[in-house]
Amino acid sequence: MRASQKDFENAMNQVKLLKKDPGNEVKLKLYALYKQATEGPCNMPKPGMLDFINKAKWDAWNAIGSLPKETARKNYVDLVSSLSPSSESSGRVDKEPGSESVVITSEDGITKIMLNRPAQKNAITIQMYQEILSALEATSKDDNSVITVLTGNGDYYSSGNDLTNFTNLPPGGIEEVAKTGSILLRDFVDCFIDFPKPLIAVVNGPAVGIAVTLLGLFDAVYASDRATFHTPFTQLGQTAEGCSSYTFPKIMGPAKAIEMLIFGKKLTAHEACAQGLVTEVFPDSTFQKEVWARLKAYAKLPPNAMRISKELIRHNEKEKLHAVNAEESTALQGRWLSEECMNAIINFLSRKSKL
Numbered sequence: 001m002r003a004s005q006k007d008f009e010n011a012m013n014q015v016k017l018l019k020k021d022p023g024n025e026v027k028l029k030l031y032a033l034y035k036q037a038t039e040g041p042c043n044m045p046k047p048g049m050l051d052f053i054n055k056a057k058w059d060a061w062n063a064i065g066s067l068p069k070e071t072a073r074k075n076y077v078d079l080v081s082s083l084s085p086s087s088e089s090s091g092r093v094d095k096e097p098g099s100e101s102v103v104i105t106s107e108d109g110i111t112k113i114m115l116n117r118p119a120q121k122n123a124i125t126i127q128m129y130q131e132i133l134s135a136l137e138a139t140s141k142d143d144n145s146v147i148t149v150l151t152g153n154g155d156y157y158s159s160g161n162d163l164t165n166f167t168n169l170p171p172g173g174i175e176e177v178a179k180t181g182s183i184l185l186r187d188f189v190d191c192f193i194d195f196p197k198p199l200i201a202v203v204n205g206p207a208v209g210i211a212v213t214l215l216g217l218f219d220a221v222y223a224s225d226r227a228t229f230h231t232p233f234t235q236l237g238q239t240a241e242g243c244s245s246y247t248f249p250k251i252m253g254p255a256k257a258i259e260m261l262i263f264g265k266k267l268t269a270h271e272a273c274a275q276g277l278v279t280e281v282f283p284d285s286t287f288q289k290e291v292w293a294r295l296k297a298y299a300k301l302p303p304n305a306m307r308i309s310k311e312l313i314r315h316n317e318k319e320k321l322h323a324v325n326a327e328e329s330t331a332l333q334g335r336w337l338s339e340e341c342m343n344a345i346i347n348f349l350s351r352k353s354k355l
């Protein structure tokens, strides 16, 4: 059946009423179909490499080729109707629990920092880095907090850095984004290096990028057998961070570290445990129950003894780790300006590639 001009206009109004963000992929499809329906095949000059958002839009429109205006109009109406408020309320679209992207709770001497963007696989935004950093600083000074846990809500632990972090260009352009990103990364990782109390990762599902590399700075890593560990830095035109260029070879030996950090080999939870990156793996069905029971028991141990032992174990390495962090952050600043990295981010945003 054809879609009339009236149907098309109604659909355009319905888009504005959507309660839930339909996500970048759908928004690009809507944009492309709208342009095709109103203007026909893509007739704009291709935007430059650094113009991420317009380039992704151009790619989406151009990909439609010579689809007739009529068909584009119908496809637009059908797509909007599949996203309409009635389908949202019928339960077809999952609603995210909570609205905060980082949820911090304290109970029984345990401070829990939970990444809470399950629909985005807990990808870490700039604001989330800042919130985690502030939470670590606060809990390090809180006498009631004995151990600190980082975990994720939903099926992922974290898909790492949010790849849209670098797409909103300020007046200083991509150079400014790379510079501020590098400073943020350095401050963020420094905070993990200096954290004085037991720091535990409860890895509830797959982990990617910085969510994996930081594990080398934790005191214990408990993983569900559903978790995987993936550092696809080369595929992203990027380089290792989180001190992993030092901690990973130390933990698992250079040969295994290189497979992960240079070639992007993804490890299962059991493989990561065998390599020494993970402390213990639990069946997913009993993961939360077993891990939290254990953490509650650990949080009853004498806090000062634990803190002093951690200092004894870690202090010889601190200076080295800070130097490594500084080097890695500088290297990444350069990488973020490279064509290899920009292409990888554009490909992800236009969904030509997935890990």
Ligand SMILES: CCCCC/C=C/C(=O)SCCNC(=O)CCNC(=O)[C@H](O)C(C)(C)COP(=O)(O)OP(=O)(O)OC[C@H]1O[C@@H](n2cnc3c(N)ncnc32)[C@H](O)[C@@H]1OP(=O)(O)O
Pocket: 022, 023, 024, 025, 026, 119, 120, 121, 123, 124, 129, 159, 160, 161, 162, 163, 164, 165, 181, 182, 184, 185, 208, 209, 210, 211, 232, 233, 236, 238, 241, 348, 354, 355
């Ligand atoms: C300033 C400090 C910088 C520190 C440097 C850190 C570097 C890193 O961490 S590098 C690693 C970066 N991460 C990635 O490259 C992962 C990219 N994501 C994926 O490849 C996939 O999304 C997946 C394998 C993690 C999951 O695939 P799938 O199960 O098929 O789910 P979707 O792809 O449909 O994802 C759902 C939804 O979430 C969005 N999303 C997931 N991960 C990210 C991310 N890292 N950045 C931005 N957005 C992400 C994804 O786009 C989907 O969104 P919608 O399309 O809007 O629904």
